[in-house]
Amino acid sequence: MGNGYAGKVLLVNLTNNSWTDLALDEQDLKKYIGGSCLAAKLYLDRYNLDADPLSEENPLMIMTGPMVGSGFPGTSRFSICAKAPQTGIWGESACGGTFGPELKRAGYDGIVFEGKSSSPVYLSLIDSQIQLLDASHLWGKDIYEATDLLKSDNKSLKVLTIGPAGENLVKISAIGNDKGHFSGRTGLGAVMGSKRLKAIVVKGSGKPAKADEERYKAAFKTAVAEVKDSALAEGLHMMGSDANMDLGMVTGDVPIKNWTVGQDFDLSYNLSGPTLSEKYLTKAHACSNCPVACKRVVKVDDGPFKTEEGPGPEYETCGTFGTMMMNPDLGAVIKANELCNKYGMDTISCGSAIALAMELFEKGTLSKDDVDGLDLSWGNMEAVMSLIKKMAYREGFGDILADGAVKAAQKIGGDSIDCVVHVKGLEAPMHDPRGFHGMGLAYMMSNRGACHLQHAVLATEQGMASWPQLFDMKDDYEGTTSVDKAALVYNSENYGILGNSLAICHYLVDILKPETILEAFNAITGFNLSTGELLESGMRDWTLKRGFNNLLGITAKDDKLPKRLLIALEEGGAAGSVPDVKLLLSEYYAIRGLDEKGFPRPEKLTELGLIELKNRLYH
């Protein structure tokens, strides 16, 4: 095993029921680091970009990074990647939990699934013992049931599995790790389902090597001290990610009533992190080796939305199933979260699709007959619970919503697409660009569609982090201006995107000093990259995925915000403000080295060492 890397990926061919090791090239590891960046490189090298996302030609790639398995704070992550069923472009979704470190301990940097099984199977990887096993007894089970069954003989196994939504090729379906961590965005659970791959179980006993153990220990000690000293870490530990609800309601960050209302303090009070802790929290929970422990474990004891004890909703879910639906009942949000977890659906896409349906129901575009007799009035959470199940099983009106808000609007027709907030087919997360214009640019330029986790703009623009040692930036950015934001977004992309190649939690990227992360990375890998080289790696990552999407037809015309985000709100922190899209894009294109078509310029590709990509884009 090399320093920080296993040096190989397990290639599993589900069509032939066979597997082999793919050795990774050290020069590639230095250039592409790992995680989703290395996955994009592998995809471009080996697979057919024109493949239908649900065909056997589309590989499903599960990739860790060099720091995963080291025990360094926040490095429990892994990225699942493929051409995305929901958007048809590059798809990736990162996840914390337990699976990533265990995969490293089992001796692999990643697993790539090719082909398609003729019947349901699951992969068992227990150190060097690899088996593809019959999963017919698991097919149809929800994520919690399947996980429990797979762990019934050995609780120390780490499980990754899909639920009914993935099996039913729902294009917003998620993949769950050990019932508490989810890879939700872009519908990659459907890729797993299309391959009849129900689950992966992993157990490893190895220990990934480090280049310099003593140097690593010093960096680790510094990191733990930085976590202890951080108000952001303290807030996340005490309130979870939903700490943002109260703060965001003041600043204009929180979308309300399907992005049409600017402020509602009663909603934020009822749906906030402190309320979650006071009323429903049973304990905090951490991903492997994380001292922050931002995860919530919650339980609704009684009432119509009673739940078992389980993972609590993140801020995003409190937005989509709370403020977006005008639902003040946090217990109902917890129940909706539990259902999405069990069926295996992304809570952002699922909640956004239902909020769209509620708006169209209010407008009369959808009648009760259209929606299987449900009363989709704002805040009717009984109907929402029914709809979640219908979506997972593609029943009735649920089938219309099952592929996300954009495809639902296209099926419903009329002007319903104007009610969808998305970029490149992916519904936006719960951060309103009218309150923070830089986020608008980041949504437009994110390579998986509207996203807050392909960069660090949320942290830098909203002031959670400040890195003047990395690039020129102010202490405090006004949210509702587009001036000076292009450079901030560009720099925050180049650094923040490393979270997905190093495979380190974005919260830890925000909390830890960049020099501490770099020191740990160098101690583990021995690469001894400079700060500049690390940022260049981030630039390469972004550009590689952009090129991937350009090859699939993405151009400048796709870098846009939806109509709704260009209509100013009347109240709240974002009142009267919309991003200046023309200014943001023109400045950004120049800095990023994109031409007028939205392609990386040849000289930029050469500068970043992406020669093969250049040849494909400019053949």
Place this chain on the structure above:
Amino acid sequence: MGVPALTQEWMDAYKAAILADPEYKQIAKDWEGSVSLVVLADPDKGIPETVYLFQDYWHGDVGDFVVCDKEKAENAKFVMTGDYSRWKQIARKELDATKALLQGKLKMKGDLPYVVRNIKTVNKVIDILGTFDTIWPDEV
């Protein structure tokens, strides 16, 4: 004509500004408890010793607003500590106090969820800080 920053006169002016604010009483109706601002010594900027400022808030009313000793300051429900330059940036609205806290430029001792829950009150009190003329020691 302003009042010298971080003095009792300045605290009196701050308290008067809060009481005169038409919105404060309503926004702060749920707030309970005292807040200390600790301004760390910076002799080069005219702050030879650390300054301790105690402020008592209770359901929209305002009690003691005094320059105090270390012991009294540290017994407040919330203790906010930072460099002189940071406090000055905050008073001048060049740096948002919540951002300063998250970036580690201010340190807080106290119940963080309570502050998050009452962020409107916190923002209001800080907004008022910038509404009266202040003479800063490093600008004299």
